[in-house]
Amino acid sequence: MESMKSQQVSSIYLPMNKNKNLSQIGMLKNPIAQSLIQSVGRMFYLQRCGVSLNANLAGEFSHPACHTAPARVFRTDTFLHISGGWHDAGDYGRYVVPACKAVADLLLAFRATPEAFGDDWNIPESGNGVADVLDEVRFELEWLLRMQRDDGGVYHKITCAYFPDMIAPQQETADQFVFPVSTAATGDFSAVMAMAYPLYESIDRTFAKRCLRASVNAYEFLMHSKPLPFHNPSGVVTGEYGDENDSDERYFAACALYQATGQPNYLSDASMLYRSGRSADFGWADVGGYGNAVLYFGGRVCEDDILVGRIRADLITTAEHLCEKSENSPFGISIDEFLWGSNMYLLNNAMTLLMANDAQANERYVSAARAHLAYILGNNPLGVNFVTGADETSPKHPHHRPSAAAGRAMPGMLVGGPDQYLHDLAAKTLLAGKPDSERYLDSVESYSTNEVAIYWNSVLLYVLSRLNKLDS
Ligand SMILES: [Zn+2]
Structure with a gap:
């Protein structure tokens, strides 16, 4: 399954010798790093x-248009x-909450390092003069717009009742x-639509304005709505992505709308929500970190110096803490608990380190971020490159239906990685007794260690693009 090109990628990126000085690890060859960015993108x-995916672009993953039948609004x-x-x-x-994490990661990556993103990803829009990452994100934004009700609320998800x-x-x-509509979905939606507005304004002003209007409508809905957490109704087993606390989604939306419009009411809302306590994470549930990032790194200078100072201080404090952990880890990583999707948590930390370096340049932060990426690409106790198709150590049997149906792993996908808590039967059966960091199984059965997700690939793309620039 590995292509010649992707084998070159791994040999450039990977320090397979665990004793190698981690500070030496980096993106040594820009064009080859670019090919990994393209594959992950x-x-x-x-x-x-x-939509149908044509064989000339999608190869064995081509398919006719799927999921086109009308969907019933639940219990109506x-x-x-x-x-x-x-x-x-x-x-x-298709779930709004994790989709918005993916969109936020990709828009932050493009905003920080536009030169890392070409118009040559070999997608239908390649060659149209717009960076393919923005074409790809627009495909998702247009779906998100269809998920909004006329009153501004945003439906939580569209799925079947069970997994096929x-x-x-x-x-x-x-x-x-x-x-049903949830306030987490509505807040995240409002935020990413506002983030999109300035980035698409010069590409398609009509579309950009539509995004901003949708963002404002969603925000107005939030202002008049009590928290509406989502719970899977009885008989529905697809992903829940439930979130009991929507204050961080409201904060993220307020920050993004302030950046998009400059209107002071959004900034005062953001300041109030910041004080009332929000997380600084980059998870699908805890999105406070995205609010911070949008406010701090957006194009508009924030007029609340105290808030900006706090965000900056928090970022530096967190980065110092992550560096300490990283420097005390044999593999240079900052996590010591391997949760479901551990690779995402690890890359979220790398994103924090890179943002801290943007706020206050520090090679220590960059080195730690590099070590995190090196872990993902093979410098880990298993010697596995956690990106499919990247090299001979990559997962070959991801828990991913298109791959299983095609009989080949779709390339460019980040798998979840070790999960010490053995959440599926295959893991329970085959991994009990292994060290926590080795509780990973390259099996289609192991959905808790070997699944993939758009919002894992998105943060990988953020880290790849940022380090590619810093190391070029
Ligand atoms: Zn489909």
Whole structure:
């Protein structure tokens, strides 16, 4: 499954010798790093829903348009046509909350390092004069716009009631449902639509304005709505992505709308929500870190010096803490607990380190971020490159239906990595007794260690693009 090009990638990136000085690890050859960025970016194209993927671009992952039937608004007689967007992960669900994490990562990456993103990803829009990452994100934004109700609220997800067998996307023909509005989805939606506005303004002003209007409508809905957490109704087993606390989503939206418009009411809302306590994470549930990043690194100078000072101080304090952990780890990483999706937590920390370096340049932060990426690409106790198709050590059997249906791992996908808590039967059966950091299984059965997700690839793309620039 490995192409010649991707084998070159790994040999450049990877320090397979665990004793190698981690500070020496980096993106040594820009063009080769670029090919990994392209492969990881193309995963989003290959996850597109509702459109046909042609064989000339998608190879064995080509398929006719999938999930095009109208979907029933849950427990109503209303049907909606909501096509488009990316399949979330190893399944074919489309979930607003994690989708917004993915979009936020990609827009932050483009904003920070536009030169890392070409118009040559070999997607349908390649060569149109717009960076392909923005074309790809627009595909998701247009789906998100369809998920908004007229009153501004945003439906939480569109999925079937249960996960299908390991079939190709067009073969999932069970009834689809649109699930109720949640305030987490609405807040995240408002935020990423506001983030999109300045980035698309010079590309397509009409589209950019549509994003901003949708963002404002979502924000107005939030202002008048109590928290509406989402819970899977009885009989529905697809991803829940539930979140009991929506204050961080409201904060993220306020920060992004202030950046997009300069209107002081959004900044005062952001300041109030910051004081009332929000997380500084980059998770799908805890999005306070995105609010901080948008406010601090957006194009508009924030007029609240105290808030900016606090964000900066928090970022530096967190980065120092992560560096200490990284420097005391044999593999240079900052996590000591391997949760489901541990590779995402690790890369979220690398993103924090790189943002801290932007706020206050410090080679120590960059070195730690490099070590995190090196871990992902093979400098780990298992010697596995956690990106499919990257080299001979890459996962070959990801928990990913298109790959299982095609009989080959779709390239460019980050798998979840070790999960010390053995959340699936295969892991329980085969990994009990292994050290926490080795509780990973390259098996299609191991959804808790070997699944993939758009919002894991997105943060990988952030880290790859930033380090590529810093090391060039
Ligand atoms: Zn689909």
